Amino acid sequence: MRWASLLVVLLVLAGCADSRTVAIDEVPVAADPLVTTPDASTGTFAVDCGRNESRHLNADNMVIAPGQPFGAHHTHEYVGNVGTDAASTDESLAAAATTCRAGDPSTYYWPVLRLTDRTGHDEHEPGGGVHGNTGEVLPPAAVDITFTGSPVSRVVPMPRFLRMITGDPAALNSGRGRARWSCTGFEDRHTDRYPDCPPGGRVLRTFEFPSCWDGRNTNSPSHRAHVEFPAANGVCRTGTFPVPKLRVRVAYDVPHGVPYAIDSFPEQRRDPSTDHCMFVNVMPEPLMARLTACLNTGGTCS
Template identity: 50%
Template sequence: MRESAMGRRRAVAVMLALELLLIGLGVGVAWGAGGAGDAPRRPVAGVPGPDFVDMNAVRSGAADPATSPPPAGAGSYTWDCGRNEIGHRNTANVVTAPGYPGQAHHVHDYVGNVSTAVESTPRSLAGAPTTCRNGDRSTYYWPVLRTVPGGDGGSGHPGHDGEIQVPAAVTLTFLGNPSGNVVPMPARLAGTVGDAVAVTNGGAHAVATWTCSSTAERRTTAYPVCPVGDRVLRIFDFPSCWDGRRVDSENHREHLLFATRSGACPHNTFPVPRLRMTLAYDLPPGVRFQIDAFDGQRNSPLTDHAFFLNLMPESVTARVVACLNAGRTCHDG
């Protein structure tokens, strides 16, 4: 037993010596961030921080709902709202905190409605211009992504002084339901995916949003280290089972639920088009990046999240529903 203990101590000493050697040589060593479908927690050479994981080591086909969203129906409807080329950003959240400016170091990117701001109301948004080519006045938003070449810039909020990365592409797609026809989304329906305070909130609503362009079938709750030439992807699959009564709820989740693993909706809910937002970023190899986050959340990838507020005109909604229920692949704008 004494020899076994001595052996363990030798192994630890060897590991520490190896880590110190790698650091001395300038080789990054990080522990995988973990999460369903992620690689085991082990040192990965070249990974820029503890919240990163090499996507080549992330397995596919995991059973956890966070890593493999429910199957979609045969139909899909894709439309173009740009990629926020106009630089529409602020700290507002018209779904969870209308009328409040939010924390200065938690900035959102927007596509769609160009007037979304602290003072916005559903009525003001309904009359505003949009970046969507099909006339969709809905607002779609998510925390900005920043590159962080080193340190926290003296702000006390690491990552918040980094350069904001405009997505190279933003793809909005509605997907059908494999169990039956979808019904139209009501006007002003609010949708939430992910949890901005997952680190201190237990992580129950955290979702795996991160991947790379060549590994899109895999998802991780960690920031991905992608193969050279790949784009970093953030994929948000929103819930799509509406209770038929409310357009929002106290926790912004109970009125719009996720489908089961088979794609069926829970009892007393109705399938609406399932929104998938895919954000693609062109980032230099080895660069460290983070999303904006609230105090106490460590800029963790677990806190990735997104929102929408539906203000799609009825004529466009009718096209969406007809396309999905007919099983067609449609592109509008």
Template identity: 45%
Template sequence: MGRNDRKRRTPMATKAIAASAALALGGAGLLWAQMNASAHESNSSGQNTTKAAAASAVATIACPDVGQQLTNVPQKARQGVATELANLDKQITEAYARLASTRQAQANDASFVQNAIVGPLKEKRAATIDRIRIDIQRVGGSVNAAALAQLAACTTQTANNTTAGGQNNNGGQNNGGQNNNGGQNNGNTAAPSASASAPAANNGGQAGNGPTAADFVDITKVANNVQAKPQKQAQASTGSFTTRCGVNANKNHNTDNVIVAPGVTNGAHHEHDYVGNQKVNAFSTNDSLLAAPSSCQNQSDLSAYYWPVVRVQDGSQEFDANALGGGKEGNVGKILTPQSAQIKYVGSPASKVVAMPQFLRIITGDAKTLTNGLANANAHWSCTGFENKVQLTEQYPICPQGSNVVRTFAFQSCWDGVNIDSANHRTHVAFADPASGVCGNGFKAIPQLTMRLVYKITPPTIQNGVVKNAYAVDGFPEQLHKASTDHDDFISVTKNNLAATIANCINTGKKC
């Protein structure tokens, strides 16, 4: 697979990774369609509610994530390959839209999905994947053409036969602990049997693609799952550096992703919040990032910090209700601005850190966990007052009165010492060993970027399997707004020797 996350796995997490690896080779991108029942209906109070669909009325389409297989793309071919990968995402999004809008035709014709959606999608993907092959070989790169061609085919499945979410645990955290979600069904896992209830079939959501009641859990009913941190060794770097960059109160949003899809408008298919660098879009260059203004108090920090927005699905409409990346792609509801956004760099429990290289790019988490499984999931959801006890990966928390939703990220803290990016945007960085904090395979410890976002959200309520006033993170429409798809993006851009200042502060044990 070429993944380089270097996290210690529990037996349960290991099974999930094995399943996701097998799926990635055989086709595992899930596109769900709610074929019966309305996407939403309003009760007498005007609040939005989400309806469940029967398991037999839900179809899935499985497509491999091609980008994660491309770990060795020559630099000269990367722009062309990135453009074609964005085309694959667009094709899946369009197929999902067709799947969701042809419910009656699917009910009338059992072969409709295969003939009208899956078959044409395979043809489009085959042509696009072949262009990827050509781009790589044109500049002297090597590729297994036969293996790459096999990634074109998509398959159909019923909800009861899906295995996309991996195991039913809320792990995937960097400490490697086994984080059981207290026995709640997250809606991502395979249904236990055809006769059992199947919350995975509940597409729900105002736009019909989630979230569902099964995507939420009362945090007071979840067993504690946060594991102890590694013990600090003699050479530990114990300091920290906090940069204050605001909460995106100026509503700087777009649906691009310059790391994954440079030069492609709407390459993310969902909205991002931006703090730090204020001129980040699909067409940003290193030079333009250096020349841009920053929202950070320290004007030497021009780094780009961006993450998918969180919305509350209360029936209200946002500015992008009729736009790509917004309502047209299943991202609906009011965008919530965090109450606070803490951005802090911390050290290593095992060693000193080296300064981050200029223009280093890091993505943490995985926007396509329904496609890829949980191997690279790094979502952390909790509530104030519970953060040291419970962290959720596969469900959103319902917080008790007086408690706010907390969304945190802990980025990869080991760097290969050479590359500022990699073909799949993962293999140039890695997580430290969760037990010791040591970076493996010659990787060097860098300041670990951590982020803590706090949101004031009226707790959703669930009655008879229906969720009212749900909230969810923006995402690709076929990923069903699952909590596990949360992710965060970062480009290190500094002036006036700030990167060295951050490393020195951390290495000398200061709080800066």
């Protein structure tokens, strides 16, 4: 019995447990209850930041653990601001170069994805992988960053240096995850499990951020209380203001049939529900104003 339990644990850590994987064609099509009103801000604004071709990786988290090297206890993948690390400040971010076009030095980052059937180590953590996330890091095949408006109103600009997180890295215990996994060709289906995609299909991770701001703060002690998600009908709670809604979608060419898993805290066992993403808005105010105007006038901009 003891050996059977150990085998289950090892399968989970390797990303092979059936309960954490689902064939994408078994996932139901997601319902979209939102109804757009005449006051909606229907535009879209895309930001091209590449796919981390320079391989900017570290085990820091400047939003959750500022000033603490290796404070994430797992490795993050970055696009945008090339200087982002544990020591980053508003001033250093504003002065750094970026992989984004149109002069957006914002930082966007999330846990790496690894192929777990092969060896790999993590040079971004003391001891070469003591955080327990083993396997070969798989670079993204594509990263799409899009801002959209509100289905019920105009939006106001995000303040510069606004910090946001979506998803919960402790979701295995909290049950408050917002993980959205899917496959190309099945974008209308999403799950909090690792999807088994058809041959040739890419694995998709979609991060949707809160879009109701308290109107005062760029951060809060919980790193969440200053922004929140709208109600199911798209309306922001009284006392909060609709800002552009950020969506980051990351695609991977996972070899068919090969097990994979994201990095996580050790106690979260690389569960797919713990997927999460961070964003710090460093756009200059004129660029944010142009983005906001595009959304409010129904444009398609980039």
